[in-house]
Amino acid sequence: MNALLLTALLATAHTNVGGTVALSNGRAAGHAVVWLEGASGAKPLHGVVIDQRDRKFIPHITVVTVGTKVEFPNHDTVFHNVFTEYHSEKFDFGMYARGKSKSQVFDRPGLAVLLCSVHSEMSAYVMCVDTPYYAVADGKGHFSIPDVRPGTYTVHVWHESGETYSKREPVESGAALTLRTHR
């Protein structure tokens, strides 16, 4: 009975998976997106907002799960024209006044690059994933994914520089991953 209980506890025990990501040149992959593919149970997020303010998209990098609706309010004193190409589907919000908002549902995994047709320096990224296990690394490349069920996953990394990492590997309790991206 005790052995059965222990097995059940191990099967349901969740752990934090952390580590660091580095670029191919050895520098920290700041703000890289890390996610574990192969887990079910991802649910759409609520209240995800990418703001336009001071000629910037805030935040610069956002991770959402499939089915998440993202709001794009304009809180700037100038007009922007937000557009992207997302899975060959293009959305173009046009121009809208300060205080207005438009939204988009991200219904398939993949990367969307947000641009503004007025301000060439403005950009942001939305990574849509089909897993509950994901994180955005800090500026030094450190990341932590909470409540991961131990198992074997495909570990993915995407960095704004275009470098990526993808490898299937076991993720054990208390795992500390050291990942290096490549072109």
Place this chain on the structure above:
Amino acid sequence: MVGLRALVAGTCLAALGAARAQISQETTLESYFTSSRVHQGLYHYLSWGETNVRLSPNVKATVSGLSLGGHNSYDEACVTLEDKDRILRLGRFKTAFGFSTWSDQFYNGFNHIPLERIAPLNATLGLTRDDTGAELTFGGPDLQVQTALVDVSPEPTQIVPKRPDHASLRLQTNRGDLILGGDFLADLAHGAEVYGLDARWTAPRLVMRGELMAGTGSSAAAWGYYIDAMYRIPKLSRTQAVFRTEGLQYGQDNDATPNEPITLLHTVGIRQVVSPNLAVNLNYGWGSGADNRYVTGNGLIGWTLRMMFQLHF
């Protein structure tokens, strides 16, 4: 110098008032080079720089300056206080009037500011100005009101108004993909006015916009308009094809009624954003009434090239 001290003092006061200040700073530097019939080869005609210091989510200080034809001046130097529905600007700024922001005028595929914005619309008022004074914005996106009391002819480094004798009102509404605006600027000392209407309409890949502005007064009245179409080309997300048609009409011999032959100018072009730091425009202009000094003097007929270098940090 007095103005500069006032700006610094205002900024410090704003900073003191901003509880738990989260200060961030953004700077943009731009240089514009052009080539046209007037300026052959690559001619450096304008440099502009702006620093925005966000002292808190509700308080921002802006200082920008420009060097144009060897003359240096402040562009804007103001403190902005804002909450969800209200914005108060104090200092030196471009008063909201039609498409008046730097973004509206320079971040597009056209190599020139519209004629109606270059030329004075009556004896005392034009639309390309920096003002000093106060401007209040309130209301929501369905009806936004912007009203200002300003000095429209400050010295190059003046921040505090000396003669705030011009009153401005702008109303703007956003209905679906259409944004409509109405503008009114009154010279309270001389009894001259400028009226304006503007509209923007956007669809996927396409931006249409236009302004109609008219000046009144005892002499030198003029009116003008322009309509812009900007189309982002499929599969070339950073390439825009643009077309502008515009007109400007004056009164003969400083007449209060615009009755000279209208100057028409048409411009077709393309804008290529090469990188976040470089945008290149190629325009071709033609028209009638091209003897107008604002057309020939600025080399707007025939081919013109403009390169904009930008650093943002």
